[in-house]
Amino acid sequence: MKLSSEEQAALEEARAQSHATRRPTVAALEERLFAPIPCLDHGFVRLVDYMGDDGAIVQAARVSYGKGTRTVNKDRGLIRYLMRHRHTTPLEMCELKLHVKLPIFVARQWIRHRTANVNEMSGRYSVLDREFYMPAPEHLARQSTINNQGRGRVLPAEQAHEVLALLKRDAAQTYASYEQMMGDDIGLARELARMNLPVNLYTQWYWKIDLHNLLHFLSLRADSHAQYEIRVYAEAIGDIVKDWVPSVWEAFQDYRVSGAFLSGPELSVVNRALRGELTEREATIIATMRDNQQRPAAERSKIDFSGTGMSAREWRGLLGRFDLSAARD
Amino acid sequence: MKLSSEEQAALEEARAQSHATRRPTVAALEERLFAPIPCLDHGFVRLVDYMGDDGAIVQAARVSYGKGTRTVNKDRGLIRYLMRHRHTTPLEMCELKLHVKLPIFVARQWIRHRTANVNEMSGRYSVLDREFYMPAPEHLARQSTINNQGRGRVLPAEQAHEVLALLKRDAAQTYASYEQMMGDDIGLARELARMNLPVNLYTQWYWKIDLHNLLHFLSLRADSHAQYEIRVYAEAIGDIVKDWVPSVWEAFQDYRVSGAFLSGPELSVVNRALRGELTEREATIIATMRDNQQRPAAERSKIDFSGTGMSAREWRGLLGRFDLSAARD
């Protein structure tokens, strides 16, 4: 990530400001303000503004006349209670504003989160910069054989090289065409010329969102099922949130991230495991799947899941979270 | 619930219509269309329109050119997959429109669900009907001693009688004042006169919502923690949804209603219980809480939960879902 000297100067000027305010401030966020956190090769996330802190949530939950906070411990307890019971409206009382530079294909996933405010730079109005996302070789991976929408093992060096050569060649050529079409000889309208640019081109936007919707964004986009390229941004934002509202972050980890939802059938299996009342069929499935990790998929697929109320995928998920074989031994 | 003869006639005229359509129809909903389902003493929920069915979700998920559905079983599998993985956008492709008559205090909880379309009758424009919610005696209960925002045991008959006498007297008096203020002698504006009416007065609205947001509404409002008076409506709507999109309803039951979210600390306790690795402290807590159901709260409150990473309330919740004592025996 490189800023022009103008951009750098603007940023430093902003950081040099200091005003007195009666609003709550968060020292760790003041430190972070305006400074870009690099993401991918040319992108960044930059904290532009924030409203509220842990105390603001307590204040709103109590519809308070003052700060609303009592002891740190009582506040933490209330926040944990709110998070556990999904009383999310007080979390909406905090707001974050970011400046983000990101590849278009990441922006297209990101924008699906509708409860946010966005102002994106416009290719109708401005000439877009010549910056394309080029993955690091260790992030170039094969199509997953298990997951229809994920990646599997990393490409060998030679093939990674081949991919990068193609990406670079096409980026150079499409951008050259873009410039040629807008050049003096042709003078094509910007809104038309840009249609030739690939979705690994970088764009930028201002993005503002409340804390409740931000946590929802993070729970989906910092998740292991999210595409790596958006996860990088979600993790950078997570670091900001951790500094901003530490009690919320702790509760979010305990009650969302490190937890798991069990379906009705799953609850029932775990309870029978605890009571030693698993059926023969269930015990066989558990034992076979545990042993089968070393065996070929063909053999694993012989297991008969019918009548258990759960699919192979659900059994796999359940056994990934609970040590059910232990109960039986 | 009583309809005027005019209302009844309008309703029957609507039910008598029959048109040919290329749109998917759901026989069980056609049967339900326009007919009010009584709720509380004077309220109702009435299906006014619906868009889509189970197949419409599959169709959108596949961005299909036709119906998008394959075999019933494949469709059901896809819907379960979407529900399990919280891929909720295809659920937004179904829409329900209801006409609801409900007490104002119920409407005030209901309206907090923002992602819906609402058209309420206006007390500025119309004279409001003399209809007040009077709870059945079996729903008059004392303040809960455990839950700050719930009810406990049912009132004795004499006290229930006393409450109803007060509610009836005040309803009669406030409505008489309302009429007197708007009468020929005074002629006060309706928008002012209505301010004297209590929140157990009935109002009415048209309410339209997509299936994803409707399920969210139901998961909160048909829940045992919801106030009884709104739960009645949520359950009536649940019956409609069950008829409308049976595969979605089944998946909703399995993956939301009958399931439970376990926090990180809870997952860890259950896993240790399965492995027989609970600590002494944890085993004591479990045993004491199990035995203690018969003992007074004072004694239960002596348990020391510190260092377990979970509060008394969380332990209680966990033991309500899992038979952890069994594991140890």
Place this chain on the structure above:
Amino acid sequence: MKLSSEEQAALEEARAQSHATRRPTVAALEERLFAPIPCLDHGFVRLVDYMGDDGAIVQAARVSYGKGTRTVNKDRGLIRYLMRHRHTTPLEMCELKLHVKLPIFVARQWIRHRTANVNEMSGRYSVLDREFYMPAPEHLARQSTINNQGRGRVLPAEQAHEVLALLKRDAAQTYASYEQMMGDDIGLARELARMNLPVNLYTQWYWKIDLHNLLHFLSLRADSHAQYEIRVYAEAIGDIVKDWVPSVWEAFQDYRVSGAFLSGPELSVVNRALRGELTEREATIIATMRDNQQRPAAERSKIDFSGTGMSAREWRGLLGRFDLSAARD
């Protein structure tokens, strides 16, 4: 409006804080922070927090690395341009948080604005205060004879006195019943007892909204067609906005509040008036309606508007905004 000494102390403690921040501050808003602006007899609006200023809009519109502002004049020009062309996304980059105390019937109108964050105190959880809105006599008016949902002339003193006596008696009685039902003898659950309270009881909430949606709220609720009781709040908030983002406020006045939308048929009439090409029929309508202000409605209603493409109401509206008779003289 009266605060308890505890509330007053909490408020003063909050006002006594001063922190250093790199975020933009607005001196006039810092001065206003936390102090309640009285509204109606017991209500208030209190600024709790704000994010951004005029410059923040320019900054987002330019997707800027620094403050984004240039000269005050250039910024003002850009803001006026955005407002004129309804490019509203940069306005969403400012956010306001208020604590509001308001009658329930006002809250019911207010909550219809869905794009906002709300945390209301709960009558399930807390005992509600004995505070009822009692209109000042000069705001007690008869039902309008023109407008189905408005008020007409003010009530004579005697009738105003009668109305207030009824409102006060019913408020006292319903609140006494509320207390009696929750008292030791009966102990009815709060969530039930509250149903007896009329909608002129005061409630409170925290309300947070972005500037674009706030201006939309103000354009509807500070309008002369809004009910007086909500207009009072909208005007108090307008005063805050004027201090907060003066360039936006000026543009809002010029391009929304003091302007008017002309329909296609209206545009056409005005253009023909400018060219002296009004038809005989139109000229007659204009002259008659101008002269008719003194005549009884019965006579005015004899005018034949058919074929003009506009209804009586639309003609009246147009003549209220344009001096069309002048053109013809």
Place this chain on the structure above:
Amino acid sequence: MKLSSEEQAALEEARAQSHATRRPTVAALEERLFAPIPCLDHGFVRLVDYMGDDGAIVQAARVSYGKGTRTVNKDRGLIRYLMRHRHTTPLEMCELKLHVKLPIFVARQWIRHRTANVNEMSGRYSVLDREFYMPAPEHLARQSTINNQGRGRVLPAEQAHEVLALLKRDAAQTYASYEQMMGDDIGLARELARMNLPVNLYTQWYWKIDLHNLLHFLSLRADSHAQYEIRVYAEAIGDIVKDWVPSVWEAFQDYRVSGAFLSGPELSVVNRALRGELTEREATIIATMRDNQQRPAAERSKIDFSGTGMSAREWRGLLGRFDLSAARD
């Protein structure tokens, strides 16, 4: 636009369905159901489902027990009243569902309308088709010299040819690279390979929206300031809306599309023109700008607008809508 034989068969099968329903139907929409309306070279808009009609708006506005409609004329009057006074909630009671095939750069503008339900096909999951938008030569235009984000005059044939050659070459090459990267030799994950594709590639989605938000979409995207490529879609959707809710469409034309918003300063100028009270300065501006249409911009730019409360651009806009010079002659 070409459909595969499978797509065509699925579509015809859907069109062949006929069910009986009690819901209101609109004959003209039944006729349109499922059939694609071609847009641009490979795109389309296809009506998939609809809820409600003109009557449904009246029904909701009256919170009716039956159809809510009275005479066609009374219904039309109410709809016009709602539109004129921006009482938009009843319009939200109608819903439209479309299947759209569109270039990615159009999708990126479209998705900014947040109050809608969307399900887009995924380049993580599927291989994207080799279909790129190639503008017709008459839509290839130069950058506008007046409007920073628009197009000016059409390119000469030779330059149009040059542009199309570049677009075609780059489309072919980027798609070939896309296939090569996903081919057996490399096997790159789809979610990575797609990053090489330009934004004139076609994508598809299901899109569902209520009528109020749809009209807002149309007022922005069918407007002459919208980019041609999205306007084509907005106009195709407009044709559907016209058939669906003819009274709404008529009112929308009269009160939105063919009308205009006048700012406070503009209202004041028009009124002074009507009264023959324009200032010397204003009369000069009007006369000069009228005569100046033939003169070069340099000369026009000499006009001094200061003190008139309106910018050059605003004067130009006003004179485009009103024949102010006439008033003075």
